[in-house]
Amino acid sequence: MFEVFLKEVKELLRDRKTLFFVIALPIVIFPVLFALLAFLASKTTLEAEQKVHTYYIANAKLAPVFEERMFYHKSFKPHEGKERFESVEALKEAVRAGKIDVGVIIPNQFNYKQPLPEQFKWQVVFNDAQSINFVYKRLEKLIQKFAAEIRSVSLENLGVPKEQHTALLNPISVSKVDTADKRENYGEKLGAFIPYLLIPLVLMGASYPAIDLGAGEKERGTLETLLLTPVTRTQLVLGKFITVLASSIACALVTVSSLAVWISIASGVGVLDSLKEAFSSVSIWDYLLIFTLLLPVAVMLSSLVLAISIYARTFKEAQNYMGPLSMLVFVPIVVSLMPNMSLTSFTAWIPITNVSLAIKEIVKGTVDYGAVAMIFVASALLAGALLGCCVRWFSRETVLFR
């Protein structure tokens, strides 16, 4: 059995394709992709934030205070041409032509010094189709500030003393007192992503070598000779299984450690501080616990992919079966990602979902160790059963000689 394992590992290490998928992809390519993604996202946000918008105010003379504020605001600059845009249509046209970014129409009747309160309708003309857009928010803030001043003057004119304005406008103020600490909060949001990342990696790390060890062996015609050695079929399949398992765990560990390294580099530069903070409270024991829970999942997936691969006649057939299997694995993980999903006596019985929920609880720091132990036992039993099936599968003639 050990000989089989050694030889399979030797062969795997010489296979550039598998090495690429199991090691290079997680160590180098994933982080680079993630970094690129983060970089692009932050860059567009930054650009949107720093952009200075050209504006035009129709009937600006009716609100000189407002106009002055716009003029001095760092994110706005006035339209410099001699053109006048005094209607909604004209402003729309100007926005479309790119002459201005935003237009404000103050109605002709507007008079901010009038004695009795009256509501006026201002219109803001801009292109709202961009998803990251600060122009309306900023403008609205300016307008609201201006409106608050008018309101305050009106209230004073009505005889309300200044100290009572706040109470009059907003008689009840509400504030949140959150019993969840920071860790629980981050854990709820990030904790579910750890299994989402890890379990598919475990599957990926298992399936590439498994295809080679099962279907590949059939396709190359080496399986028959292997079966004729005085090594029992159980030993053969276990040797293969350990190889697949080792590869799946290696793939997950390599990725996690590479991510940890990259994150620590990134947080050294100052980004991702919140992420670091969230994970700083997760202790080494928690990580070990996560690993322990992943182990039966790795056994389950390894036996499954190995069984499939042994069944398949060719590489291609095995690959065709792997596709639907990864869907099958994703569904229970996605279930655990759904909002408000938590570990209950029901969800604790769904394989993979239970592990993924338990990992979330561990990251949140609200874990019930009894439940984790139960999940571990249940998963280990299922994993053992699947491994048993895989071993039996390997001694069936109808599977080996299809």
Add this chain to the structure above:
Amino acid sequence: MIVVNGLKKRFKLTKEATSSNVNQDPRQRDGYFNSVEEVTFKCESNEVLGLLGPNGAGKTTTLRMLSTALTPDAGSIHIAGHDIVKSPLAGRKAIGFLSGTTGLYGRLTAKENVEYFAKLHGLKGRALKSRCEYLFATLDMENFLDKRAEHLSTGMKQKTNIARAVVHEPEVVILDEPTTGLDIMTKQAIIQFIRELKAKKTPVVFSTHHLDEIAMLCDRICLIDQGVSCFDGSVDEFKAAGQSTELNDAFLNIIKQGRANV
């Protein structure tokens, strides 16, 4: 010595195969395909037995049962005194198997391929080393030992395969169409290999479609048609039974007689 008695093996058929019986084989019954129905032959320790038969006659299935890859449904196989149906593990130690389709591990070198199988057969340390060195020398493999098997030529691969098949010094050797699809040079290497086995009094069973190989190498012939061994005897008896001095005609005649009797 190999004694095979009343061997039987059937395979379950899929639904599609059962329903589409346009050209139904007489061996197809009750949802099963009776690939091998009654195969009996024997081979003494200094003999080479040629297994003949049309395509699909059940030769490969028979040889697979002989090599313990498949378990027969009925019948007995005794190889070098072991009942290999009852104790396949003991049988595997006594058998060397090679077929035209068996491959090598492409990413291992020729040497590693042979050594891997030696280790699986329980060879260790000095015994393993000396056995491998002996084989590499006799098969003239030294100049490509450290090349990966995927980069070897067909002839080199076949030599490696031979070394792999006999690394554990088997008491009998079973070859399933070992020369199919090989060029003349490589084929010659196989023929030479069989001759050497014969010189060492190791019984060899091999299946083939080439009657010239039978004439060249075999002492006995077993003819299988439609899952039944319809002839088992010496080459001369084969010619007598087929009423022809040409193996080709004898072969066709025996098949014809066999089918007429059914």
